[in-house]
Amino acid sequence: MDAPNPIVSALDRAGYRLTAPRLAVADLIATHDGHFTASDLADAARDRQLGISRATLFRALDLLIELGVVERLDLPSGEHAYVPCAPAHHHHVVCSRCGRTAEVGDAGLSGAVGEIERQSGFRIDAHRLELFGLCRHCLARTGVPS
């Protein structure tokens, strides 16, 4: 009955113990459609009476970020949000209305990064691109032409 939760498999593959709190956190994250904040997760855990403490929640999140299956986003409001994702390098597009996220690949960004290296004289080691807008569903609902 357990669907092959990618978070659980990542934990397993990395040799971490599959404890009840971790499985519960993985399940909570898997049920989220878009991004979520730490307190969303804490609320959900409380609603389901999972008995997971905040410290455990943050520990699990840290672990999942380290494994690359969850990523931390900084929303325009300054809030920190988390989003489940594939471990490969990619970027997130976040719907400002419903919170849905989509992962996108390079899309020509590495060319732009190369150009920025030339412009700035820096050697770029890492970058983070976050995009905000309206998803297909919200666009359709508002009737705004894309």
Next chain:
Amino acid sequence: MDAPNPIVSALDRAGYRLTAPRLAVADLIATHDGHFTASDLADAARDRQLGISRATLFRALDLLIELGVVERLDLPSGEHAYVPCAPAHHHHVVCSRCGRTAEVGDAGLSGAVGEIERQSGFRIDAHRLELFGLCRHCLARTGVPS
């Protein structure tokens, strides 16, 4: 003796009062070479015995962000930092070693954003690109070839 501080002119242009605490904050920011955190600024204000309260500092920062002369960065460590900048749309390259920042223009990014719109089906309204690496000076100091 007052150099034409761009932050001060922006405040003036926007019709905000040029009060002593605001001028002091503008001056503190202008003396910073790269990015700084709110607590850096608070420390600097305390060192210079400017008598600026934390609330005032945050209010001034908010104002300057609203005017577009200061921008908030999210460092890879999760810290919030601030960086003085021009009001036009641009991106920041941050030196991971010394904290120096450089502003870069579009550099072909808008093409990548268009491609991401096509890939994801989202309508992108805003994006934020932050780049981290080593600046010219730190590269020279470490002898790493760019």
Next chain:
DNA sequence: GGCTCAGATGAGACTCAGTCTCGACAAGTC
């Protein structure tokens, strides 16, 4: 120069995300 008042200020309490510590517990190994 004096008056007025909206806007700005300082002080300090408050909130909230995230961290840390510590004793208890549980899983894995022998």
Next chain:
DNA sequence: GACTTGTCGAGACTGAGTCTCATCTGAGCC
């Protein structure tokens, strides 16, 4: 079963940022 080690919950703590409120002040007006 004993031992080791990783993980747990509870709760105190930290620090960035916000909020409130009484007070002050800059700037326009007379």
